[in-house]
Amino acid sequence: MSTPASTGEVVYDVRNVTLRFGGVVSLNDVNLQMFRGEILAVIGPNGAGKTSLFNSLTGVYTPQEGTIMLAARAGDVPVSAIGKKTHVINHLGVARTFQNIRLFPALTALENVKVGVETRMKSGPIASMLGLPRQRREERESTERAFELLRSVGLAARANELASSLAYGEQRRLEIARALGTDPGVILLDEPAAGTNPAEKRELAALIQQINAERGVSVLLIEHDMKLVMSVAHRLVVLNFGQKIAEGSPEQIQKDPAVVAAYLGTTTEEASELVGTASVTKIDTDLDLTEGDV
Amino acid sequence: MSTYTDVTKGGGQSRRSDAAEARIALAKRFAGCMFLAFVLALMIGTQEGTQDDFGYAFRKSVFAPRIGIFALIGVAVFLAVTFWPRIVPYLSRAGVRPLAAGALTVVVSFTLLNWTDSTDLNNGKFGGLRPAAAQTGGIDPVARLFFGSAFSLTPWLLLLIVVALVAAAIRFEDSSTLGYVGGGLAIVFGIWAQYAQSAVRSFLDYPDHSTGAGVALLGFVTIGVSGIVVARSHGKADSGGFFQRVYDWRPGMPLVALGAVVGLVGLFSAAWFSPTDRNAGIGLTSTMFHGTGLSGFSAAYLAWLAYVLFFATLILAGAASYLRHHLLGWVAAGLGVVSLLVTLYVMHDFSGLAAQSKFDGATGAWDNLGTGGWMLCGALTVLAGAGYLVARHEQVEVPDAAPGVSSDAALAAGSKLGPALLVVIIASALFFPPTATQFWQTVLVTEIGIYVLLAIGLNVVVGWAGLLDLGFIAFYAIGSYTTAYLTGRLPVKPPSFLELTPLAAIPFAIVICLVAGVLLGAPTLRLRGDYLAIVTLGFGEIIRVVANNSTPVTNGSRGAFNIPPPEIHIGPLDIKWGDNVLGYWYLLLVFVVIVVLLFNRLEHSRLGRAWAAIREDEVAAQATGINTVRVKLLAFAIGASTSGVAGVYFASQIGSFTPENFILNNSILVVAYVVFGGMGSLPGAMAGAAVLTWLPEFLRDQVPAEDRQMWIGAVILLMMIFRPAGLIPARRRRAELGGLDKKDSSETTAVPAGEGM
Numbered sequence A: 001m002s003t004p005a006s007t008g009e010v011v012y013d014v015r016n017v018t019l020r021f022g023g024v025v026s027l028n029d030v031n032l033q034m035f036r037g038e039i040l041a042v043i044g045p046n047g048a049g050k051t052s053l054f055n056s057l058t059g060v061y062t063p064q065e066g067t068i069m070l071a072a073r074a075g076d077v078p079v080s081a082i083g084k085k086t087h088v089i090n091h092l093g094v095a096r097t098f099q100n101i102r103l104f105p106a107l108t109a110l111e112n113v114k115v116g117v118e119t120r121m122k123s124g125p126i127a128s129m130l131g132l133p134r135q136r137r138e139e140r141e142s143t144e145r146a147f148e149l150l151r152s153v154g155l156a157a158r159a160n161e162l163a164s165s166l167a168y169g170e171q172r173r174l175e176i177a178r179a180l181g182t183d184p185g186v187i188l189l190d191e192p193a194a195g196t197n198p199a200e201k202r203e204l205a206a207l208i209q210q211i212n213a214e215r216g217v218s219v220l221l222i223e224h225d226m227k228l229v230m231s232v233a234h235r236l237v238v239l240n241f242g243q244k245i246a247e248g249s250p251e252q253i254q255k256d257p258a259v260v261a262a263y264l265g266t267t268t269e270e271a272s273e274l275v276g277t278a279s280v281t282k283i284d285t286d287l288d289l290t291e292g293d294v
Numbered sequence B: 001m002s003t004y005t006d007v008t009k010g011g012g013q014s015r016r017s018d019a020a021e022a023r024i025a026l027a028k029r030f031a032g033c034m035f036l037a038f039v040l041a042l043m044i045g046t047q048e049g050t051q052d053d054f055g056y057a058f059r060k061s062v063f064a065p066r067i068g069i070f071a072l073i074g075v076a077v078f079l080a081v082t083f084w085p086r087i088v089p090y091l092s093r094a095g096v097r098p099l100a101a102g103a104l105t106v107v108v109s110f111t112l113l114n115w116t117d118s119t120d121l122n123n124g125k126f127g128g129l130r131p132a133a134a135q136t137g138g139i140d141p142v143a144r145l146f147f148g149s150a151f152s153l154t155p156w157l158l159l160l161i162v163v164a165l166v167a168a169a170i171r172f173e174d175s176s177t178l179g180y181v182g183g184g185l186a187i188v189f190g191i192w193a194q195y196a197q198s199a200v201r202s203f204l205d206y207p208d209h210s211t212g213a214g215v216a217l218l219g220f221v222t223i224g225v226s227g228i229v230v231a232r233s234h235g236k237a238d239s240g241g242f243f244q245r246v247y248d249w250r251p252g253m254p255l256v257a258l259g260a261v262v263g264l265v266g267l268f269s270a271a272w273f274s275p276t277d278r279n280a281g282i283g284l285t286s287t288m289f290h291g292t293g294l295s296g297f298s299a300a301y302l303a304w305l306a307y308v309l310f311f312a313t314l315i316l317a318g319a320a321s322y323l324r325h326h327l328l329g330w331v332a333a334g335l336g337v338v339s340l341l342v343t344l345y346v347m348h349d350f351s352g353l354a355a356q357s358k359f360d361g362a363t364g365a366w367d368n369l370g371t372g373g374w375m376l377c378g379a380l381t382v383l384a385g386a387g388y389l390v391a392r393h394e395q396v397e398v399p400d401a402a403p404g405v406s407s408d409a410a411l412a413a414g415s416k417l418g419p420a421l422l423v424v425i426i427a428s429a430l431f432f433p434p435t436a437t438q439f440w441q442t443v444l445v446t447e448i449g450i451y452v453l454l455a456i457g458l459n460v461v462v463g464w465a466g467l468l469d470l471g472f473i474a475f476y477a478i479g480s481y482t483t484a485y486l487t488g489r490l491p492v493k494p495p496s497f498l499e500l501t502p503l504a505a506i507p508f509a510i511v512i513c514l515v516a517g518v519l520l521g522a523p524t525l526r527l528r529g530d531y532l533a534i535v536t537l538g539f540g541e542i543i544r545v546v547a548n549n550s551t552p553v554t555n556g557s558r559g560a561f562n563i564p565p566p567e568i569h570i571g572p573l574d575i576k577w578g579d580n581v582l583g584y585w586y587l588l589l590v591f592v593v594i595v596v597l598l599f600n601r602l603e604h605s606r607l608g609r610a611w612a613a614i615r616e617d618e619v620a621a622q623a624t625g626i627n628t629v630r631v632k633l634l635a636f637a638i639g640a641s642t643s644g645v646a647g648v649y650f651a652s653q654i655g656s657f658t659p660e661n662f663i664l665n666n667s668i669l670v671v672a673y674v675v676f677g678g679m680g681s682l683p684g685a686m687a688g689a690a691v692l693t694w695l696p697e698f699l700r701d702q703v704p705a706e707d708r709q710m711w712i713g714a715v716i717l718l719m720m721i722f723r724p725a726g727l728i729p730a731r732r733r734r735a736e737l738g739g740l741d742k743k744d745s746s747e748t749t750a751v752p753a754g755e756g757m
């Protein structure tokens, strides 16, 4: 399953990033490389700094130290992501979803996706007011493209419903469709399976792999559900208290004493004994403990 | 009571305390209702008082037998609220809503509205006119019978009879006879009311703009329709709206019915010419112009062609609507438009001829016309609209949620009534103002129209982009001062090549306001909510204070005056607006229509969605790639330029203004209009501005001057309690009040099989 489709090109090159909020150190000297074409999962207990990492990667937060170089699409020259506005980073090819769903509730599902699609379009207010041919063409294109995206996340039948009236799992998928609407090179998914049922989780896993394989989008995934993570991720990075404590393939991570310690709240020594005795399934369930927070 | 005992569950102890709580709640509600009645008694009571006796008004309105009536109202409200759950099932029965609406309309006509402009028979209101007319010998006896020469309560009794009949038909569900009888009687009574009023009018021989009888007719006809609906529905529950049902049954039919009523009244009852002196109907007009050199065509029109055109259009539109025949629809629409143009031509022709001979002191064509011609014009517009709707109907219809359908079409699918309503609005906007009194024409031009334009502009900023702007009037000021400058009416003169007529100042005002909008927007964009409101408020005040104090530039507190009226000289087109108020109305209408058309497109465009996005969730909008700074600046700029256009219009219409015209109060009013109408809804903002500018002027005749603000306050209060999303809520806003957790409808539906997961 976990065969890295990576090309070796670096998408995100994070070096020595430290992010502080007053006394709280959300990210502590984090180093991280994400390669083009891979599905990289970031795991860690609550408050480990996963969302802070996403926010630093997308320009929402500005780390005090370190560098973040970004080359989202193939052939891009790496540029610094630090100090750039969120929408600029989006235009550089980075799209994301949010841990607490952030849709535009009063717009329909289709319109939500169109908002994303249309940020890549050109026609201005005057063209819109006059209904110029080019604007009409763009409008048509954006509707078609949005529909195509809704279909690919299984929401075509819901296109004209308000985002607020969709079920929880549907809202999560709509967020992914909206993010894909901006035609990204990298997509950052923040706990996309939180609050969904097992069937939806399986569908989501398939969707993530499809986005990665068919659209060629590199995926950075935060997720607590270990079964999901282990099944889709090519590589994992583990954060704890703002520090990267481990990195490697799913198999490596499952056996890593530091990781187990972080999750069970024990010392590394105790944990390494545990790893020796416990079955992988046991750890799976234990790792799941933290699931379900929003 | 029963609704409260239902709630109690559990053992004896808690049961008793629950029941006690329920009793306390009921007592509270009763106290509240009685307090409401008490306040109402004060509001409707006299407001007089003297320096030494402050309690005068209070005692007059509360310590008097009349308090009993208000107490009864309080009890009625209490009962209505308490038994509301039981009433609701009845409300959804066929015919109930039109019955209630019709009865209410008639009551309004009998109490609030004028039945004649003359004060010869008391005050012109129904209450005063009725006994006087009933006793005046010179009035047609059939009319006097309506006013109650036999029994003083006759008209109210008529209303009661038909309401009772239709209500009985609703109660005893299988009785269609009762429905038909009640409905038929109601229509007869409506025509009778109209007839009675026209008899009074011809007796008084006085120009007349009263709406009372017309509204009574409308109310009675609505009751009649409800009776027929009841009879035809055979007790089946009516879940949807009544008009919606008729509309679904035969689109265009409601319009045809409306056109028929208005056209018939216009042709057979209303005055066409010399409303002040002769009150001449179309027949008399035809006779009067016989042998005066009126062109043969116009003479023929007055003699017979008018009838032929109207009935031909009516029959065609009716047939097209009934048969839902596209081609017939087009024919009806075409004939309607042709007839309309012919009617306008003829009205211009004969009124111009009369003005040449200074008949009745007319100064030009269109002077001295009665309401009849305009009513016919309105009716023809409505009929043509009906034909057009029928012709376009199938093409407009789209299956919900079919792939490839634009989301906006789906949004619009909820309001199939929209187009029909639009036709009525267009017809009234075009042809109602000429029939209004000078007073109302002035109100329309100086208040309603301008504030509608301002509300449209502010709606972009507040409603769509969600930025609370309390300094909006500043851009209106900038537009006005730009006009004054460019027409050379400020102490600083423009370079001679730039001296312009007011209309030519519009592009400059737009550009200057765009820039001003950006200048205000740029430094304030980091602020949100209350902070933004305060800063924009400050900006508004700065503009006003600067205008007030830079006397060498702006002429200070004396303001600008002698600003010329607008004029157009393009090729053969040569129009100069003068003293005729109506001319300004049509100019304003052109502005409003253009702005509405453009903004309507904008709302459903890329930018419109981007505005909605930043309003809903700015972080998500940024993460989706929206440049929030640019989008917000565009909102400020576009809103500001609309306000600037309004300013140009205002300056050249009013001719002179001072900084006092741009006080903070006006900014707040515009915000109130937009909120009242429905934030983010274009029709809502317009309706809000129209209603809230109309209401104070309407109340001028209805309540003592000192009470006016109180009544307006009460209306706004009730509105905010019962319809917090506004008069015409925005589709995109309505959801917000529901919130994200309103998803019971979707939970059950699974993901459709076979879709690309």
Ligand SMILES: Nc1ncnc2c1ncn2[C@@H]1O[C@H](COP(=O)(O)OP(=O)(O)O)[C@@H](O)[C@H]1O
Residues within 6 Å of the ligand: A021, A024, A025, A026, A044, A045, A046, A047, A048, A049, A050, A051, A052, A053
């Ligand atoms: N905007 C902020 N202000 C202050 N503290 C923050 C902010 N964002 C995150 N933090 C802190 O950073 C730490 C990491 O949080 P977060 O990145 O949300 O963790 P995770 O997503 O891994 O659960 C937490 O201690 C949190 O309180």
Ligand SMILES: [Mg+2]
Residues within 6 Å of the ligand: A050, A051, A052, A099
């Ligand atoms: Mg998080």
